[in-house]
Amino acid sequence: EADIYQTPRYLVIGTGKKITLECSQTMGHDKMYWYQQDPGMELHLIHYSYGVNSTEKGDLSSESTVSRIRTEHFPLTLESARPSHTSQYLCASSSSSNRSPLHFGNGTRLTVT
C-alpha cells in the first residue's frame, strides 16, 4: 500500500545533539514538504522539494537542513538541537498534478531537554 512513513515517532534528546528525522514515501511523488506544528497552532512550512536535488526553505525560519538525493526520501537534520526545537514535525508529499492534495506522515514528536 502506498504511504508516507516518518521515523522515529517520538524522540527525546539532549541539547546540542545532532538528529535526523526520516521521511520516506512509496507513492513516487515529486513534491515533498516538512512542516512544524505546535499544539493549537497552525502548520508552518519549513522546507520543501519539487524533485531530486531540489530543496527550498519555507516561510518559517528554521535551523534545520534537508536533502533530496532520492525521490522517495526527504530527511531533515538538526545539527545541534535546542529546547526551542521542541515541536511536532510533519512530512508530506504530493504529486505534480496541479494542486493535488498533500499526503502526510504521522509525524515525529521531538522533545529537546
Add this chain to the structure above:
Amino acid sequence: DQQVKQNSPSLSVQEGRISILNCDYTNSMFDYFLWYKKYPAEGPTFLISISSIKDKNEDGRFTVFLNKSAKHLSLHIVPSQPGDSAVYFCAATADSNYQLIWGAGTKLIIKP
C-alpha cells in the same frame, strides 16, 4: 499576521446533528481552499477542497461553502458521527507552486 483564521478553538455537537466549522481569510489572492482532518498522534488527512470559481462543493456528508465577498468558508458535516471527532484545519493557497497557508484548527467533539 495570520492570513487564515479559525476563530473557534473547539466545537461540541450532538451526534446526528450538523457540525459547522468556520474559516476566515484576509488575502484576496487566495483561489483554492482545503479542509484537512487530524486525529491525535496522526498526520492530517485531506477531506475536501474548493476552487474560488465555485461557491459550494459536496462530498458525501461533507460540504464546503465559499463566500468570496466575505472572505469566509465553512465546512458542514451532516449528520455528525462519533468518528468525526478530530481537529479540522482550513488551508488556502494563491500559489501555482501550491504553498499552503494554514489556520490553527478547530477541535470538533461529537457527543453521543
